[in-house]
Amino acid sequence: xxxxxxxxxxxxxxxxxxxxxxxxxxxxxxxxxxxxxxxxxxxxxxxxxxxxxxxxxxxxxxxxxxxxxxxxxxxxxxxxxxxxxxxxxxxxxxxxxxxxxxxxxxx
Amino acid sequence: xxxxxxxxxxxxxxxxxxxxxxxxxxxxxxxxxxxxxxxxxxxxxxxxxxxxxxxxxxxxxxxxxxxxxxxxxxxxxxxxxxxxxxxxxxxxxxxxxxxxxxxxxxxxxxxxxxxxxxxxxxxxxxxxxxxxxxxxxxxxxxxxxxxxxxxxxxxxxxxxxxxxxxxxxxxxxxxxxxxxxxxxxxxxxxxxxxxxxxxxxxxxxxxxxxxxxxxxxxxxxxxxxxxxxxxxxxxxxxxxxxxxxxxxxxxxxxxxxxxxxxxxxxxxxxxxxxxxxxxxxxxxxxxxxxxxxxxxxxxxxxxxxxxxxxxxxxxxxxxxxxxxxxxxxxxxxxxxxxxxxxxxxxxxxxxxxxxxxxxxxxxxxxxxxxxxxxxxxxxxxxxxxxxxxxxxxxxxxxxxxxxxxxxxxxxxxxxxxxxxxxxxxxxxxxxxxxxxxxxxxxxxxxxxxxxxxxxxxxxxxxxxxxxxxxxxxxxxxxxxxxxxxxxxxxxxxxxxxxxxxxxxxxxxxxxxxxxxxxxxxxxxxxxxxxxxxxxxxxxxxxxxxxxxxxxxxxxxxxxxxxxxxxxxxxxxxxxxxxxxxxxxxxxxxxxxxxxxxxxxxxxxxxxxxxxxxxxxxxxxxxxxxxxxxxxxxxxxxxxxxxxxxxxxxxxxxxxxxxxxxxxxxxxxxxxxxxxxxxxxxxxxxxxxxxxxxxxxxxxxxxxxxxxxxxxxxxxxxxxxxxxxxxxxxxxxxxxxxxxxxxxxxxxxxxxxxxxxxxxxxxxxxxxxxxxxxxxxxxxxxxxxxxxxxxxxxxxxxxxxxxxxxxxxxxxxxxxxxxxxxxxxxxxxxxxxxxxxxxxxxxxxxxxx
Numbered sequence: 001x002x003x004x005x006x007x008x009x010x011x012x013x014x015x016x017x018x019x020x021x022x023x024x025x026x027x028x029x030x031x032x033x034x035x036x037x038x039x040x041x042x043x044x045x046x047x048x049x050x051x052x053x054x055x056x057x058x059x060x061x062x063x064x065x066x067x068x069x070x071x072x073x074x075x076x077x078x079x080x081x082x083x084x085x086x087x088x089x090x091x092x093x094x095x096x097x098x099x100x101x102x103x104x105x106x107x
Numbered sequence: 108x109x110x111x112x113x114x115x116x117x118x119x120x121x122x123x124x125x126x127x128x129x130x131x132x133x134x135x136x137x138x139x140x141x142x143x144x145x146x147x148x149x150x151x152x153x154x155x156x157x158x159x160x161x162x163x164x165x166x167x168x169x170x171x172x173x174x175x176x177x178x179x180x181x182x183x184x185x186x187x188x189x190x191x192x193x194x195x196x197x198x199x200x201x202x203x204x205x206x207x208x209x210x211x212x213x214x215x216x217x218x219x220x221x222x223x224x225x226x227x228x229x230x231x232x233x234x235x236x237x238x239x240x241x242x243x244x245x246x247x248x249x250x251x252x253x254x255x256x257x258x259x260x261x262x263x264x265x266x267x268x269x270x271x272x273x274x275x276x277x278x279x280x281x282x283x284x285x286x287x288x289x290x291x292x293x294x295x296x297x298x299x300x301x302x303x304x305x306x307x308x309x310x311x312x313x314x315x316x317x318x319x320x321x322x323x324x325x326x327x328x329x330x331x332x333x334x335x336x337x338x339x340x341x342x343x344x345x346x347x348x349x350x351x352x353x354x355x356x357x358x359x360x361x362x363x364x365x366x367x368x369x370x371x372x373x374x375x376x377x378x379x380x381x382x383x384x385x386x387x388x389x390x391x392x393x394x395x396x397x398x399x400x401x402x403x404x405x406x407x408x409x410x411x412x413x414x415x416x417x418x419x420x421x422x423x424x425x426x427x428x429x430x431x432x433x434x435x436x437x438x439x440x441x442x443x444x445x446x447x448x449x450x451x452x453x454x455x456x457x458x459x460x461x462x463x464x465x466x467x468x469x470x471x472x473x474x475x476x477x478x479x480x481x482x483x484x485x486x487x488x489x490x491x492x493x494x495x496x497x498x499x500x501x502x503x504x505x506x507x508x509x510x511x512x513x514x515x516x517x518x519x520x521x522x523x524x525x526x527x528x529x530x531x532x533x534x535x536x537x538x539x540x541x542x543x544x545x546x547x548x549x550x551x552x553x554x555x556x557x558x559x560x561x562x563x564x565x566x567x568x569x570x571x572x573x574x575x576x577x578x579x580x581x582x583x584x585x586x587x588x589x590x591x592x593x594x595x596x597x598x599x600x601x602x603x604x605x606x607x608x609x610x611x612x613x614x615x616x617x618x619x620x621x622x623x624x625x626x627x628x629x630x631x632x633x634x635x636x637x638x639x640x641x642x643x644x645x646x647x648x649x650x651x652x653x654x655x656x657x658x659x660x661x662x663x664x665x666x667x668x669x670x671x672x673x674x675x676x677x678x679x680x681x682x683x684x685x686x687x688x689x690x691x692x693x694x695x696x697x698x699x700x701x702x703x704x705x706x707x708x709x710x711x712x713x714x715x716x717x718x719x720x721x722x723x724x725x726x727x728x729x730x731x732x733x734x735x736x737x738x739x740x741x742x743x744x745x746x747x748x749x750x751x752x753x754x755x756x757x758x759x760x761x762x763x764x765x766x767x768x769x770x771x772x773x774x775x776x777x778x779x780x781x782x783x784x785x786x787x788x789x790x791x792x793x794x795x796x797x798x799x800x801x802x803x804x805x806x807x808x809x810x811x812x813x814x815x816x817x818x819x820x821x822x823x824x825x826x827x828x829x830x831x832x833x834x835x836x837x838x839x840x841x842x843x844x845x846x847x848x849x850x851x852x853x854x855x856x857x858x859x860x861x862x863x864x865x866x867x868x869x870x871x872x873x874x875x876x877x878x879x880x881x882x883x884x885x886x887x888x889x890x891x892x893x894x895x896x897x898x899x900x901x902x903x904x905x906x907x908x909x910x911x912x913x914x915x916x917x918x919x920x921x922x923x924x925x926x927x928x929x930x931x932x933x934x935x936x937x938x939x940x941x942x943x944x945x946x947x948x949x950x951x952x953x954x955x
Contacts, residue, residue, distance in 0.1 A: 081322035103445030
């Protein structure tokens with residue numbers, strides 16, 4: 001029952017959404033920068049890549065938030081705590097991912 | 108024993124505790140003897156966390172005062188237009204040293220010190236798992252920091268500003284040794300920060316009181332966990348950037364020289380990838396301290412514990428996505444700055460959650476007791492919120508372009524750092540001094556100090572928003588009378604002295620009142636967490652099981668029960684220093700770890716390390732070699748005494764028995780090796796960023812026309828040798844013989860692995876021998892990969908030699924194998940690093 005105490009799964013699930021938030025940041029920055037190496041400006045191509053990638057990131061973050069109970073430690077108050085923190089983090093990460101992709105549409 | 112069986116045994120043991128039977132005679136005396144601190148001059152060899160932590164805080168405060176005096180000198184110079192109090196050269200050195208010392212020698216060490224001092228007590232652990240590492244970090248920092256400071260008196264102090272931008276700081280424009288002293292000072296703090304982070308991560312996850320599940324971890328524990336993780340991810344960027352700058356200054360490898368394919372913006376990216384998270388590295392532990400103090404002054408639990416934990420985690424991540432907001436004015440493309448602007452505004456959300464949790468807690472109070480910790484905490488909230496709001500302003504690109512490099516930014520950063528770190532630290536000094544000192548600090552003087560500091564701080568820095576908006580640039584040693592800024596600058600100078608008067612009162616009070624001794628003044632503010640259990644040299648007598656965030660409020664009897672030895676580990680079963688290692692989430696006891704006691708070796712190691720870097724800075728190579736030998740020998744002796752010994756299981760109370768030695772993934776040393784691998788991996792990842800960044804700036808230059816990349820044959824041969832050495836070390840670990848069995852196979856595999864590694868590195872160098880590292884940035888980057896491999900190889904060679912010696916002397920065998928397991932982890936990391944480096948270097952060749 002407690003074998004999860006020695007596993008990485010609960011940590012990956014809890015830290016997954018903010019990690020994806022950060023990785024998404026690197027993704028949008030790198031996508032635009034990489035195109036600018038070749039074309040000197042970010043054209044529709046990198047913006048479409050950013051839009052598509054953002055949807056993918058949102059899907060994974062949403063899935064991690066939804067499935068939080070599946071990966072959380074299995075018993076005790078710490079389970080409830082874990083699910084709670086994972087879901088709050090997932091919700092904020094999702095909003096932040098949309099927010100930080102907006103410049104690709106607006107700028 | 109499986110995890111299931113351990114858990115069941117733990118549940119049974121909990122049901123049997125507290126054990127009210129009288130404790131055996133002589134038990135407490137043995138415990139006291141085992142944990143006693145040496146006296147006389149040997150007090151320098153102490154490793155107990157209360158002493159080392161207090162010294163560490165004291166040293167940080169010393170540097171705070173020194174850098175504060177420099178701030179007063181700056182303000183005197185700026186008190187009136189065209190002042191001639193000090194010249195331009197001296198001013199540059201003084202403001203550089205002020206910023207560098209405050210950031211690197213005060214703020215980071217101070218919060219790390221708070222962790223060393225408070226965490227074991229909050230967990231009711233006897234100590235953190237690597238006390239000599241903490242003590243080494245402290246001594247290296249103190250010795251290095253003091254020598255660094257003396258560079259001011261010789262007129263060779265760094266003068267390039269605390270962020271040291273090249274090309275100004277490179278050898279072309281700064282040929283003297285001034286900037287080398289900066290690199291030296293930073294080197295020490297890099298070493299001690301990484302050492303501290305390893306200690307804190309492993310300590311927080313592995314040495315909590317049994318049953319302290321993560322939902323009952325004090326917020327300060329969460330804050331320090333995120334803090335340490337941020338050091339592990341963030342510091343490697345500054346470690347790499349300082350390596351690059353020193354390589355450029357010493358050997359002219361042109362990483363930052365545009366004419367040779369380098370780019371000064373590379374420094375800015377790397378420095379700020381560390382430098383902005385650094386602000387949160389400082390702020391989060393201080394926020395953790397506030398989250399411990401505010402519930403006590405409000406006499407109620409913290410509002411929104413889960414939200415605060417979320418805020419800490421979220422800040423830890425997004426802090427790494429905002430670095431380029433320091434570079435808005437460098438001309439990077441609009442869309443890129445927009446991403447950073449968005450991320451910078453987003454980071455205010457978790458910071459806001461923290462602040463609202465504190466305000467909510469204060470609002471939930473029936474009555475707030477306005478003692479000194481309360482005043483400093485509330486003052487911190489006010490100041491930090493002002494700094495946060497101006498932070499959102501400068502996160503907006505158009506506004507930043509107006510305010511950049513002006514006093515507006517100086518005002519903003521001082522509001523954030525003083526509100527986010529200095530005031531919380533002073534609240535903490537008042538709150539926790541009674542934990543280690545026989546006297547509490549004076550409430551009356553403390554209130555005077557608070558009001559002087561609060562008024563002085565606002566008087567000094569509020570005005571700077573205005574002087575900045577009026578166009579006064581930072582880092583310039585004077586201004587003209589016609590600018591009309593004389594009066595306001597004079598007021599700011601008066602404010603600085605008022606602020607300093609407040610600090611002087613606290614320092615005098617500390618000097619007069621702070622005394623180690625038994626018993627300490629104790630829980631004068633009525634805190635509810637475990638650090639307020641009765642303490643001896645051994646920390647708490649026994650480790651209680653907690654079922655809430657403020658166990659002493661909910662179960663006041665715990666203090667007496669713990670002190671009478673009625674909970675876990677009331678004794679010293681092996682007659683050595685030890686604590687219980689627990690599982691990371693549920694804190695179920697796993698095994699007993701033997702903790703090293705007082706020693707001179709970590710002290711000599713610190714002297715050797717400091718001496719080595721100092722001698723290099725002044726280019727005394729023979730002396731550097733002597734210090735290097737001293738450092739390596741001392742670390743060798745220090746490690747020699749570390750390994751615990753296998754033996755029969757140990758009773759820890761309630762009928763539960765745990766092993767006294769485990770190897771494999773549960774072991775705390777193996778965890779530390781993984782943390783170190785993460786640090787090395789991040790340094791390598793930053794070097795990959797540097798490669799692609801420099802390529803992206805001049806794609807046609809990579810490699811420059813006429814220069815051939817490293818040879819494919821060489822890369823393939825070297826890669827094969829690295830892989831073979833990894834295989835050999837894996838076989839060596841697998842063939843460790845049982846005690847008394849033949850050692851031939853182990854010795855052959857381990858020795859073979861070393862030979863293969865040396866051959867791999869030699870072939871790697873041959874593959875790039877036709878390239879000069881100083882001719883262009885491409886060559887410098889190619890050799891940088893070899894430099895990083897070479898560093899790890901040197902470390903592994905010493906470690907492998909140590910293991911062979913330990914094996915020879917019967918200190919290592921199939922059962923006592925943690926040393927070899929750690930070596931294998933580091934070795935396999937090196938193989939991966941070398942191979943990825945080859946793929947990148949060779950891959951570009953294919954593309955070309």
